[in-house]
Amino acid sequence: MSVPIPQPPRIPFIGNVASLDREVPINGFILLAKQYGEIYKLDLLGRTVISVNSYALANEVSNESKFKKVVGAALVQVRHLVGDGLFTAYNDEPNWAIAHRLLMPAFNTMSVRDMFEDMRDLCDQLLLKWERFGPENIIDPADDYTRVALDTIALCSMSYRLNSFYTNDQPKFAEAMTDFLKECFLRASRPSIVQAMMPGATAKFEEDKKFMTSVAERILNERRENPIDKKDLLNTMLLSKDPKTGQGLPDEAIINNLLTFLIAGHETSSGMMSFMTYYLIKNPETWRKLQNEVDEVTGGEPLQVQDLSKLNYLQAVMRETLRLAPTAPSRAVSPVEDVVLGGKYAVKAGAPIMMQAWTAQRDIAVWGDDANEFRPERMLDGKFEALPPNAWQPFGFGTRACIGRPFAWQEVQLIIASVAQKFDLFFDDPSYTLELQMGLTVKPKNLRIRAKRRDVSP
Numbered sequence: 001m002s003v004p005i006p007q008p009p010r011i012p013f014i015g016n017v018a019s020l021d022r023e024v025p026i027n028g029f030i031l032l033a034k035q036y037g038e039i040y041k042l043d044l045l046g047r048t049v050i051s052v053n054s055y056a057l058a059n060e061v062s063n064e065s066k067f068k069k070v071v072g073a074a075l076v077q078v079r080h081l082v083g084d085g086l087f088t089a090y091n092d093e094p095n096w097a098i099a100h101r102l103l104m105p106a107f108n109t110m111s112v113r114d115m116f117e118d119m120r121d122l123c124d125q126l127l128l129k130w131e132r133f134g135p136e137n138i139i140d141p142a143d144d145y146t147r148v149a150l151d152t153i154a155l156c157s158m159s160y161r162l163n164s165f166y167t168n169d170q171p172k173f174a175e176a177m178t179d180f181l182k183e184c185f186l187r188a189s190r191p192s193i194v195q196a197m198m199p200g201a202t203a204k205f206e207e208d209k210k211f212m213t214s215v216a217e218r219i220l221n222e223r224r225e226n227p228i229d230k231k232d233l234l235n236t237m238l239l240s241k242d243p244k245t246g247q248g249l250p251d252e253a254i255i256n257n258l259l260t261f262l263i264a265g266h267e268t269s270s271g272m273m274s275f276m277t278y279y280l281i282k283n284p285e286t287w288r289k290l291q292n293e294v295d296e297v298t299g300g301e302p303l304q305v306q307d308l309s310k311l312n313y314l315q316a317v318m319r320e321t322l323r324l325a326p327t328a329p330s331r332a333v334s335p336v337e338d339v340v341l342g343g344k345y346a347v348k349a350g351a352p353i354m355m356q357a358w359t360a361q362r363d364i365a366v367w368g369d370d371a372n373e374f375r376p377e378r379m380l381d382g383k384f385e386a387l388p389p390n391a392w393q394p395f396g397f398g399t400r401a402c403i404g405r406p407f408a409w410q411e412v413q414l415i416i417a418s419v420a421q422k423f424d425l426f427f428d429d430p431s432y433t434l435e436l437q438m439g440l441t442v443k444p445k446n447l448r449i450r451a452k453r454r455d456v457s458p
């Protein structure tokens, strides 16, 4: 017999919207999971959304024969810019399948190794900035990691330099993208009647969209007129044919995917590096161990691509960071047919379910009583490989899982190892406590640090 899915009390007209913090909804989801446990449902402006919070239920919905990706409300807004690009495509859109087949080989670990020197170029710009400004300078790590991540994905995917480190403010493209994504997120939670009364916000949204599309069009046209012999993602999309259908990607789909890489490929990695920085400063013993490992592996020389596989402790720190702070904290699926979740909660086919990686990856049933503690050692010595299926799932699941995972992994390895090699890091305010901020992804709020060169004595 099925039991009802718990639901917080509703307010007339707005349902459960007030249960979620408008600025940082993840805080509301975490709080509700503490209150209601493994599952609850919310009425969000007439849409019923089910949230699954435990490992067991997250694992159950990670079964592609029974559950498919849903393009959630915020991603529906992002579609205004990138349509059927990989991230936002509906499951049956033909350009998703073609782009997926064309791009999978271009994003595999071997192909990403060829991007190492381009990644280093941008990483060096970050290191130089921190070095030049000196130890008294207060650094906003989320801002600098966003610059490096956005510039890296632009250079590696389309050989285009955004030059974010050469301006004080964010470059126009980065600003347009940040504003656009913020607005997508807000539009998703605004009733349409309220949206209709905000012509200024709509005009700005359209202007940002037009500007970003025009940049991508210009990059595509320039490449056509001046072809280069480089295996970047733009050339892959322009020159390859789908092995299954023999079709290439139409220009519109190429533009959608260029913009998709920029969107999907910067905030997530930047948030990951910001959380890593927080956890490393907070845990000085871990920070020292990581620095020792980097020193031993590199012998004080610049990091090489072949060093990456030897940095086991760094890998454990990365895994533990993404366990506690998955920067894409939830994903949406729906059952293909009516199902009974956990043997007791009846859910209709097509009903949207949010899989909350943030809470599922802290389930004490898998991680033990210290599940909320940062302990990279739990990811070492074969323990990661021995985890139950889907216990660690920050990159999503199945055919719609993150195509950029090897890219992000290499980029974060390079940047954090280089930072560890060169600097000691400190909180600007030693009493800083972690708070979250949220756009389409999550980051630490108001984290400010200082960086002091290790090779310069006080």
Ligand code: HEM
Binding pocket: 069, 086, 087, 088, 100, 153, 260, 261, 264, 265, 266, 268, 269, 272, 326, 327, 328, 331, 332, 394, 395, 396, 397, 399, 400, 401, 402, 403, 404, 405, 407, 408
């Ligand atoms: C999909 C996380 C970096 C490109 C996803 C999904 C997650 C995710 C959870 C699945 C979303 C869903 O089911 O709706 C992350 C994290 C990253 C990261 C945590 C870094 C730490 C990147 C990078 C790129 C990228 C660097 C591009 C270079 C994509 C794309 C998809 C995707 C294109 C859609 C794949 C598809 O549906 O075919 N990512 N991502 N991601 N990611 Fe990432």
